Amino acid sequence: MISAAIQTTLVGIITNTFIAIGDEDIQVPFCVHQERETPIRLKEGIAGYAYDCDVAIVDDSPDDVNTYKGSIISALEALAGTTVESTVINTVSYEGDDPDFDQESRLYTNILRFYIESANH
Numbered sequence: 001m002i003s004a005a006i007q008t009t010l011v012g013i014i015t016n017t018f019i020a021i022g023d024e025d026i027q028v029p030f031c032v033h034q035e036r037e038t039p040i041r042l043k044e045g046i047a048g049y050a051y052d053c054d055v056a057i058v059d060d061s062p063d064d065v066n067t068y069k070g071s072i073i074s075a076l077e078a079l080a081g082t083t084v085e086s087t088v089i090n091t092v093s094y095e096g097d098d099p100d101f102d103q104e105s106r107l108y109t110n111i112l113r114f115y116i117e118s119a120n121h
Contacts, residue, residue, distance in 0.1 A: 013031070013072055014030060014068060018031070033056070048088075048117060048118050048119040048120050055114070060108065062099075087118050088119045
């Protein structure tokens with residue numbers, strides 16, 4: 001499952017990494033990721049899956065958010081061609097990001113977008 005592979009990778013960069021979050025009092029920095037799965041179908045059946053993945057970084061320092069951004073991009077791109085948590089990852093492409101600042105919470109965020117393909121074996 002791609003979520004487990006991403007979780008394992010990201011928790012090494014930001015300890016507070018979650019697949020979903022409901023606690024409003026979580027300590028910064030934290031990271032939340034979400035994946036949307038689309039099967040890759042061939043005549044023989046499902047050959048693998050394509051994922052649109054969003055990784056949100058939240059911290060009170062814009063410099064730290066930017067540093068985490070670089071580390072996360074490198075770590076996820078390095079998954080291409082590997083098997084993590086029994087998931088064979090063929091490709092990982094960084095698609096861009098959406099930085100933001102929330103006036104009320106005084107927190108900086110950046111949502112990184114990735115495209116990932118995995119194979120069935």
